[in-house]
Amino acid sequence: MMLTLLVLPALIMFIVSFFKNKKAKFLLPVSSFAILLPIIELFVLPKPYAIAGSYLVADKLDTYILLVSSIVGIGVTLALLTLDKHVKVSANAYRRFYRFFAIFWVGLSISILSNHMGIYWIGLELATLSTVYMIKTNHTRAAHKEAWNYMIVGAIAISLVLFGIILMYASAKPILGEEAMQFDLLLSHAKEIPSPFLFEMGFAIATVGMFVKMGFFPMNLWLANIERASFYPVAALFSGILESAVLIGFFRFSQIAMEINYAHLYGFVFVYTLLTIFIVSFLIFRAKDFMRLFSLSGIEHMALIVLFWVSGGTFAALLHFGAHAFLKPALFLSTGVLESNGKYRIAGALRGYRGKKGTLFWFLVSLFLLAIISLPPSPMFFSELYGFGAMMETAKHSDHMLAMIAAILLLLILLSVIFYRFVAIYQSMKYEGKEEEKKVYASELFALVIFALCLAALMLPASLDYLRSIA
Amino acid sequence: MVDFLIGLFLATLIVALFTSRLYRLILWYSMNSLILGLLALVIGRTLDDKAMLITGIATILIKAIGIPYLLKNLSSKFHFVRQIQPEIKVQYAIILIPAILVFTFYLAEPITHMIHGNANYIAISISSLFLSLLLMMEHRNVAPKIIGFLSMENALFLLGITATDGMPMLVELGIFFDLLMAIVVINLLFHNEEANL
Numbered sequence: 001m002m003l004t005l006l007v008l009p010a011l012i013m014f015i016v017s018f019f020k021n022k023k024a025k026f027l028l029p030v031s032s033f034a035i036l037l038p039i040i041e042l043f044v045l046p047k048p049y050a051i052a053g054s055y056l057v058a059d060k061l062d063t064y065i066l067l068v069s070s071i072v073g074i075g076v077t078l079a080l081l082t083l084d085k086h087v088k089v090s091a092n093a094y095r096r097f098y099r100f101f102a103i104f105w106v107g108l109s110i111s112i113l114s115n116h117m118g119i120y121w122i123g124l125e126l127a128t129l130s131t132v133y134m135i136k137t138n139h140t141r142a143a144h145k146e147a148w149n150y151m152i153v154g155a156i157a158i159s160l161v162l163f164g165i166i167l168m169y170a171s172a173k174p175i176l177g178e179e180a181m182q183f184d185l186l187l188s189h190a191k192e193i194p195s196p197f198l199f200e201m202g203f204a205i206a207t208v209g210m211f212v213k214m215g216f217f218p219m220n221l222w223l224a225n226i227e228r229a230s231f232y233p234v235a236a237l238f239s240g241i242l243e244s245a246v247l248i249g250f251f252r253f254s255q256i257a258m259e260i261n262y263a264h265l266y267g268f269v270f271v272y273t274l275l276t277i278f279i280v281s282f283l284i285f286r287a288k289d290f291m292r293l294f295s296l297s298g299i300e301h302m303a304l305i306v307l308f309w310v311s312g313g314t315f316a317a318l319l320h321f322g323a324h325a326f327l328k329p330a331l332f333l334s335t336g337v338l339e340s341n342g343k344y345r346i347a348g349a350l351r352g353y354r355g356k357k358g359t360l361f362w363f364l365v366s367l368f369l370l371a372i373i374s375l376p377p378s379p380m381f382f383s384e385l386y387g388f389g390a391m392m393e394t395a396k397h398s399d400h401m402l403a404m405i406a407a408i409l410l411l412l413i414l415l416s417v418i419f420y421r422f423v424a425i426y427q428s429m430k431y432e433g434k435e436e437e438k439k440v441y442a443s444e445l446f447a448l449v450i451f452a453l454c455l456a457a458l459m460l461p462a463s464l465d466y467l468r469s470i471a
Numbered sequence: 472m473v474d475f476l477i478g479l480f481l482a483t484l485i486v487a488l489f490t491s492r493l494y495r496l497i498l499w500y501s502m503n504s505l506i507l508g509l510l511a512l513v514i515g516r517t518l519d520d521k522a523m524l525i526t527g528i529a530t531i532l533i534k535a536i537g538i539p540y541l542l543k544n545l546s547s548k549f550h551f552v553r554q555i556q557p558e559i560k561v562q563y564a565i566i567l568i569p570a571i572l573v574f575t576f577y578l579a580e581p582i583t584h585m586i587h588g589n590a591n592y593i594a595i596s597i598s599s600l601f602l603s604l605l606l607m608m609e610h611r612n613v614a615p616k617i618i619g620f621l622s623m624e625n626a627l628f629l630l631g632i633t634a635t636d637g638m639p640m641l642v643e644l645g646i647f648f649d650l651l652m653a654i655v656v657i658n659l660l661f662h663n664e665e666a667n668l
Contacts, residue, residue, distance in 0.1 A: 118639060
């Protein structure tokens with residue numbers, strides 16, 4: 001029953017996307033709102049809640065990630081209502097975008113709720129493939145090229161994930177049989193796995209696949225180029241939803257790997273994320289347009305989430321994840337307005353918004369821009385404090401305290417570079433350039449208000465308690 | 472029999488790397504998939520695993536017949552470039568391919584001690600994965616890259632049936648479904664004009 005409720009809105013969206021009536025366009029965001037209802041019900045139900053046997057099981061972690069993703073989905077569909085006001089898009093392409101969004105949502109729900117490595121992979125692959133066509137909705141040569149790029153690099157990344165899954169499965173099959181695919185069983189029997197080296201090798205390969213998919217080293221510009229070439233809602237979906245599905249996979253795999261050999265896992269992930277942030281911070285420093293700037297900043301935040309998670313800062317990682325999932329899509333959707341009609345100018349981008357709607361728009365964009373660089377009282381400020389605290393705590397139990405202090409200092413320097421660049425861009429947007437009258441539409445503003453409210457709700461004591469209870 | 476088929480599987484992939492004609496490449500992919508399907512049937516019969524037998528039949532029907540037929544149709548419909556000269560020259564490829572094979576046998580050495588059955592199968596699966604990646608890299612055109620991606624799926628499948636004695640049926644069917652979805656997306660990507668759809 002719950003599975004039907006979760007899939008039904010996507011099915012309605014898929015069917016409605018075939019209607020050629022102009023009013024059908026308004027039914028699509030309504031159906032995306034309907035996604036929220038079963039997820040709210042999932043929150044109330046006792047956990048873990050079996051949705052489809054032992055294959056799909058809702059626990060506190062995946063319910064939280066699903067809720068965040070569904071809110072992002074609603075925001076994106078609201079902003080989609082005025083897509084044709086900012087970019088050239090045909091009615092056919094618009095409807096097809098929704099058709100693939102529905103498939104994307106089904107794949108995503110499956111991968112987030114899965115308690116099974118194989119089903120997780122199937123869901124992720126389905127979500128990945130459906131986004132390929134969303135990139136192609138933009139009928140430009142660059143988008144066409146990037147759609148192929150995404151298809152091929154995405155396929156390599158996802159194949160690496162499957163390769164890793166097969167090795168992990170092979171390592172645990174002697175003791176668990178066909179049930180060696182289940183996350184919960186793997187976690188409870190992690191210490192009994194007869195060939196831990198095989199599991200670790202599988203984990204490392206799957207992790208590299210997931211990191212490539214999130215744009216980590218050495219594929220830092222891969223996602224940025226794709227997001228630049230496609231329409232802005234695609235970038236919002238990537239940063240707010242697709243990366244959540246990849247992250248939950250990493251969370252699940254790493255929980256098991258932590259039980260097997262924590263030192264190996266920590267060393268591998270630590271070096272990888274540090275290297276990624278090092279490169280990304282300098283790429284951000286050189287970024288000359290909003291899309292690339294936000295996209296690269298997304299990689300930086302994903303790396304921080306991963307780092308906090310493996311450091312044992314589960315609360316910090318989840319708080320950072322939630323804040324990023326609301327902030328980044330909000331910024332990408334704002335980019336659609338800021339870059340209306342193909343104007344990529346940063347100088348003066350926030351000037352010329354008049355009236356109540358205009359004022360609210362520039363205020364919200366300023367808020368998001370400053371929140372993404374962890375300026376207090378942004379949830380990211382607190383999550384970073386807790387995250388660095390968790391890193392120090394991990395170092396206390398090892399002989400590498402000095403190395404950890406040095407690493408944190410290096411991270412702070414790199415984050416300062418990013419902070420400096422964002423502040424400079426904000427000042428240029430607000431105080432430089434010509435002032436031309438610009439327009440913002442109610443539906444996209446409504447989407448931004450939803451994200452701002454959710455960000456505030458994330459800081460409520462009840463929300464923080466919920467995140468602590470996951471930890 | 473299994474050794475013979477695995478040898479053939481690797482041989483078809485190596486030949487595909489030297490192919491400079493698109494239709495011939497599709498044929499080698501089809502052969503590669505056919506051998507994979509036969510392998511699943513042979514191993515499935517030995518293990519008396521019905522799920523693997525079904526997978527073997529599905530592999531032959533979908534990967535060895537369906538997808539090559541579809542690719543050939545797409546090729547004539549969208550006028551693909553059929554002369555596909557690999558970027559890596561033959562003399563270098565002759566050195567590179569054995570190097571990959573030796574490297575993967577060396578790489579798989581620690582794993583092979585932990586797996587029951589014939590350990591070399593794992594090494595061949597990993598080398599097939601690398602060779603498929605090479606196939607994707609050595610061509611500029613999209614069509615051979617797609618075949619490289621499909622060969623990569625075959626390599627993963629080989630790893631699945633040799634390292635784990637077959638994955639759960641549900642997962643294998645899911646992978647097939649995703650593969651079909653990939654073909655649909657590839658088909659859509661080739662349509663430049665919306666009106667054609």
